[in-house]
Amino acid sequence: MISGVAPQAYLGNYKVFTTDSTYSEQIIAALEACVEDGMDVVNLSLGSEEFMDPLFDAESIAIRNAIASGVVVVAAAGNSGLTDTIGGPGQIAEVITVGSISNAHGGSNPDDSTETYMNVYVNGKVILSRINVMMGQSPLYYSYPPSGRFLLIDADHLDGGGYGGVQDGLVCESLPIDSVSGVWLLAQRGQCTFSSKIDRVQAAGGWGTLIYNSSNASEGVNSPVPNPLVEGTKIPSFFSSRTVGLLIKEHLNNRDTVEVEFYGVTPEVRKQEPLLMSSFSSLGPSLDYCIKPELVAVGKDSFAATQDNYPDAQRFLSDEENGFAVSGFNFGAGTSFSSPRVAGAAALVRQMHPSWTPEQVKSALVTVTDRPTSLSTISAMIRGGGHVNARRAMTIPIVALPSTLSWGRMLLVEKTTVEKRLTVENVSDAFQSIRLQIDSLSTLLESAVITPDALNLQVGERGEAAVILTLEPPSNAGNAVDLNADVVITTEESSEVLKIPVWARLKSVSSPGSSVLLVDDDPTGMYQSLYINALRTAGYAYTVWDKDEHGDYPTQQYMQHFRVVIWFMATNSLNSVSSDRYVAQYNSRVRFQAELTHYLAQGGNLLLSGQDWSDAHETTSFAAQVFHIYGFNRDPFISYDSFGRIRSQITQMSISSAANHPIGDGLGTLSLDFSTNFPNMADTLLAHRDGKATPLFSTDVRNGGTIGVATENTTYRAVFLAFPLERLSVRDMNTVMARVLPWLENAPLRTLSILSIDPPKQEDPSIPTEVRLSVAGLNFTVGNAVFLDEIPLDIASINAGETVHVLIPAGLVDGVYDVTVITADGRSARLENAFQVGDGGVDTAVKEWGIYLEM
Structure with missing residues (x-):
């Protein structure tokens, strides 16, 4: 018998894979359904090696909201075996992320997952055993299980009651309604197609069909039909030799009780050393350098259920673990098998302690893990706390x-x-x-x-x-x-x-000792001197951070020493990165964007110069929220052939500066110079109409468009040039730098504060109340949170005027509450004793906010 970790738990299944991949919208919908259905624990055996944007990604926000609603979320770490590849959803700090270790036994699955054997029972006794039968090929799916022990009847007994009648068991005409209900039917090959026979059996209520070979079959009487095609059928079908079929038929004619038992090949099982880290288990750290995974569980050589109703799965699913096995069980490997084991342990802890928060359940599981020798000497970024121990977690x-x-x-x-x-x-x-x-x-x-x-x-x-x-x-x-x-x-x-x-x-x-940090993201090293010259000409002290020399980007903590960060990429683009290095470079850049977001929230300022910037990152939430860009046109000034090689390009391109902006005022027309070694992959940008992003540079070449914007938000200023600044002449580059830096450096800083609450009272605590908060200093419209004391509130909307609409739920205790706003970029503001529920009179405020504000 195979039992799960929490065998008495109610198991709800939410389908998110409609092909061999899924989308955030499907995952979010399933999460919302889980919360509405009252689920205590959610297992996510899915994910990506690529980092999500932790501040603005909709799936990340949905998962954190589910956890805030009291749901424990457990996720697989992933199967890349590489560092920095625990992407969403496992990267989310609040999620319990699970890596894989080896089982005490392993096994080899059969080469042919459709290989099937049959035992035949007459009046409860075996008369035939381990008879090889052929499975019907290319059914649509199975409505009933293909393996197990089933009662069998003869089609000959359904054609008027005679043996060897007109149909002779061929099932080429319709069978009486419900005549095969809940049983299997023995049929003979011949006269009509296999699929039509099987469809008639199903129409009569049958669970499956056993078809024996005809007398004149080329295979002879002792062989079944090879590779029989049963396209479109919806119940299992197996094919035997004529010799076996006639023997069964003889017993059925004697009115004996005949049962057939179908089963697949038993996997080979071997003992092995348990609790070793699996080589495929993805490793941390996460995007925000949380310890990931937090713990490990068996995921290698896991003997577990597989689907047994879709034999042709491999035609449509690229992942062999989604494949078919007659038995319904196979050995599998992956952190997708580790995660549900921990989800089961979380269910046991939740059953023992139903009032515990997801954070408490997580702590119980992570802090009392086991560390055998195989795990005790390796980094926490490989095994987290150690091997899950549900019994210890339940009694902590x-x-x-x-x-x-x-x-x-x-x-x-x-x-x-x-x-x-x-x-x-x-x-x-x-x-x-x-x-x-x-x-x-x-x-x-x-x-x-x-x-x-x-x-x-x-x-x-x-x-x-x-x-x-x-x-x-x-x-x-x-x-x-x-x-x-x-x-x-x-x-x-x-x-x-x-x-x-x-x-x-x-x-x-080295110690930072200047106001400008120059982040060189150009692997050629050819253009750094041009930026240094422009900074010197403008009279600015600078510190160079060469990404290749350091192996990574600077941190927010380091950037906070500088008033302005300049990030330039020259020809560096993820389009040119080989596939084996793509994820590492993509994740490194997404992590840096998150660090930049926090840096800007604390009053930093940014100049980004980079055509073809991060492939499609112009359409990410970082571009939308930080630069206020909602769309772009990629490479409008270059043409490629069918092999992706450059066919033609604009090598000389005039750009105009915006006279209505301090940077562009008086600059006039400038010229960009491209070449074969530095192709023109500049993009045109579409700025939001919220007034925070101003078109700064534009061109009228090939339908024209904006190729640079200046953005001013509440805590920062930023300039994004979708062209390489170094393709201007040295004089023009120096002039632009001398205009951009003072504008960035003189950005006003507005602190986050709650200005007003309207209305300041919920008159009737039995009715939900919509409240408008006026909040100064909000940078972003997504990823924010509002609390009454420790109670999270639903945010209905945030408009450009920094008005936050929240819903005060019904059923709160009468009293006076603190209101706290926590922004997507990690800042917080609190207004004490600001909102009254009912008659009030009681200060309900929770003062230990340290555990809630540390994000």
Whole structure:
């Protein structure tokens, strides 16, 4: 018998794959249905190696909303086996992401998944065993299972009751209604097509058809029909030799009870070393450097159910794991098998503790994992906490939040002290004396302190502790070094030990000492000098960050030292990256865009110069939300042949500057110069009409269009040039740089604040109330959150005037609530005692906002 991890759990199935791929819209719809249906745990055995935009992606927002609604979401890490390839949905911080380890046994699936054998029972006793039968080829699907033990009747007994009548068991005419209901029918080959016979059996209520060969078949009496075609049929069909068919027919004529049992080839099983990391399991860190996966479960050599109603699956599905097996079971491999094991464990924890939040369930699963030798010596970015242990998670006496501690990628100039806070809650029914310590052998840790290092908690009581690390920059300035450690939590009253994985990636860098950071994303190294010359001519001190030399882009923490970031790409485009490097470079760039978004939210400013920028990234939410671009035309000034080679291009292109903008005023007409070595892949852009993006440069060549915009938002200014600035003459490039930098540098900074709430009261708590918040300093219209104390509110809309419409739900307790806005870029503003429900009179505010604001 095969049993799942949580065999008594109600299993809801939501179809999102209509082909061998799916779309965000389908996943979002399924998630919304899960929430509406009251599901406690959602398993997502799906995903992509490519990072989602964590701030604005609709699927990411939907998943976080589901978790905020109380649903535990578990996702597969992925099967690339490479670092930095846990994309959506596993990359989302709140999701429980699961990697794969080996099983204690493995196996080999049969070469032919349709190979089928038959046993024949007469009056309960076996008369024939392991008879090879042929499966009908190319049915539409199966309405009933092809494997199992079934009652069999003879078609000859349905043609007027005689044996060997007019039809002689051929089933070439319709059968009486319901004459085969719930059983299989024995039929003879001949006179009409296989498909028509099988369709008539189904029409009479039959579950399947066993067809034996005819007397004059070229295969002879001892062989079944080879590769019989049964196109369009909807019930199982198998084909036997004439000899076998006549023997069965004889027993049926004697009115014996005949049963047939069909089964597939048994996979070969072998023992192997368990709990080894699977080579295919995708590795972290996530886009925002969270520890991913958080834990691991068996995913290699997993003997599990497969579909048995769609024999031709391989014709349409590229993934062989979606294929067919007669038995309905096969060995499979992938983190898609690991994830549901942890989802089952989450269901058990939720059953034991129905009031726990998804964050508490996650902590219970992650902090009491097992670490055998095979897992204890490897990085947390490979195995997370360790191997899931559902029994320990169900009986854990304390819960610690968060369940992992990552300081991300840190660029260190000197010895640095950092701090994060833990919340520990006694969830047992007894007093707990708790001890906390750091376990690490890393030489990068000069000191590690937890204060306080002891907590005495009554039943249901919470306590906080600060984890303080003093980090030394790595001695090798060229390479990043990973720090791995654990916060170890023990209690005197229990033998249970909790371990919170700790991780950071440290790199030594020189001290930033200028106002401009020049990010060189050009692998040729040919054009950096032109930008340096333009900066010097404009009188600006600068720091160069060569992406190839550093191996990655700068972090938000590092960029925050600079007033302006200039990012240029020259001819660098993901279009020219080989497939084996595409995901790595794509994810690196998406991660940098997320870092830039946070940098801009804190008052930074950006100049981006790059034609063919990140392929279609002009249409991503980063372009839409940061630059306020809603569309573009790719490569309108170049023509390609059928092989993708350049056929012709505009090599000299005049551009006009906008006289109504401080940058363009008085610049007049400029000229771009392209060549064979630097082709003209400039794009034209479509700016939003919300007034935040101003067309800055345009051309009238080939229908013309905008090729540069200047964007002004509440906390930043940005200029995006969809052409390479270095293709201007040196004089014109220097002139443009001298105009752009002062405009960026003098951007006004507006802080986030809640100006007003209308109405400020819900008169009748039994009726939902729409409330308008006037919020200053909002940069983006998606990815934001509003809370009444700790209660998340539905956001109906956000308009360009920074009015946020939220819905106050019915059923809240009378009282006075704090209102908090948390933006997509991580800023927060709170108005205390700002909203009254009912009669009010009670301050309901939750003051421990640290656990909610750390994003």
